[in-house]
Amino acid sequence: MARMTMIEAIRSAMDVCMERDERVVVYGEDVGYFGGVFRCTQGLQKKYGKHRCFDSPINESGIVGTAIGMAVYGLRPCVEIQFADYMYPAYDQLTQEAARIRYRSNNDFTVPMTVRMPTGGGIFGGQTHSQSPEALFAHVCGLKTVIPSNPYDAKGLLIAAIEDDDPVIFLEPKRLYNGPFDGHYDQPVTPWKKHPLGEVPDGHYVEPLGKAAIRREGEDVTVLAYGTMVHVAEAAAKETGVDAEIIDLRTIVPLDFEAIEASVRKTGRCVIVHEATRTCGFGAELMAVVQEGCFYHLEAPVIRVTGWDTPYPHAHEWTYFPGPARVGAALKKVMEG
Known part of the structure; x- marks a missing residue:
């Protein structure tokens, strides 16, 4: 390779x-x-x-x-x-x-x-x-x-x-x-x-659309993320010590419902992370998926960690992004539920 x-x-x-x-x-x-x-x-x-x-x-x-x-x-x-x-x-x-x-x-x-x-x-x-x-x-x-x-x-x-x-x-x-x-x-x-x-690999290969990947296996909480936020979630799990299972969605349409539900049913907790603004962000859809498919397995409310509901704040770019500190706080909070 x-x-x-x-x-x-x-x-x-x-x-x-x-x-x-x-x-x-x-x-x-x-x-x-x-x-x-x-x-x-x-x-x-x-x-x-x-x-x-x-x-x-x-x-x-x-x-x-x-x-x-x-x-x-x-x-x-x-x-x-x-x-x-x-x-x-x-x-x-x-x-x-x-x-x-x-x-x-x-x-x-x-x-x-x-x-x-x-x-x-x-x-x-x-x-x-x-x-x-x-x-x-x-x-x-x-x-x-x-x-x-x-x-x-x-x-x-x-x-x-x-x-x-x-x-x-x-x-x-x-x-x-x-x-x-x-x-x-x-x-x-x-x-x-x-x-x-x-x-x-140098040559031809495909990763199927609609198939999520488990980036980090864990037992305590499921983190749903994609793109840059996968790395932020990994950093947060490492720094907090929470045994988080990190699911890299890879494609949001089509969405891998089976991978999401299997993980949340195992851990009983879920944190959703994305960089986009909160209101009507894709995290809201993910919350609905978890609610509909895993309600009786949840031990705590689902938590979203997202960007702010503002125009993109250039002067406050670093605090706008969900970083390890914000994601880590969400992991700790959901573990208290």
Whole structure:
């Protein structure tokens, strides 16, 4: 296996898919010659040519709209929205067209496209480069939503997304792009070349959509998390000494109900962690799942640890994020129940 950062793993996934299937095309703002603002597509245009990896205008609705047309036509576009915060002009295309074509056409047409978006904060990006909008996609029937937490999963899940026959929203936590993360946001963001993060196979492999992973086995409490918050939860469990079982959801649509219910029924307690704002965040859906499937097994109320219900507070970025201290306090509180 090669040692890769998440950036390199994502690039490797697109490379593998483009090499295996000439229908796969990659495009977006600055993804061609420049290689993307985070360099996730670096070298793909040189290897596959300008007709398969190319730059688009600064027009998110145009990027997604043309990808829908390409996908219906028979191609497999993998497009990049430069930051998840920029996707709102394309939200109409995603929700009214991409998510519905299979149903509107009575299964005659599918939309095998993937929309990649860097998500979340932790890189000093400010209000318009740091949002976590996953709940907006999870709400829409017909879209699949993926959020990896490590390079191995990032590659396997992205290959699965590109090969899927339905539209997939692939959210890439920016805080995990550039090197190791121990769950503490105040650590410096260091150059990715100096800090490879995980072992990743060079060739083709897939991680199935809709299958969660147990990152840490435990008996006392279940922690449900995804993306960057998996690492925060691991740090909190280590620092508090609570025997927490950490479930990395990996995909929130489709959701692995069986893994969630099996863990909560075993531990009898549950803490849910996500970076997005609290109200109508995906944690509310997870609470409903636990309530409906595990009520008689619960020993204490379910607790959410989330971002604040405010516009993204650039000046207070580090306290906005759920960190090990906040998650640790929730673990201790739920153990008192």
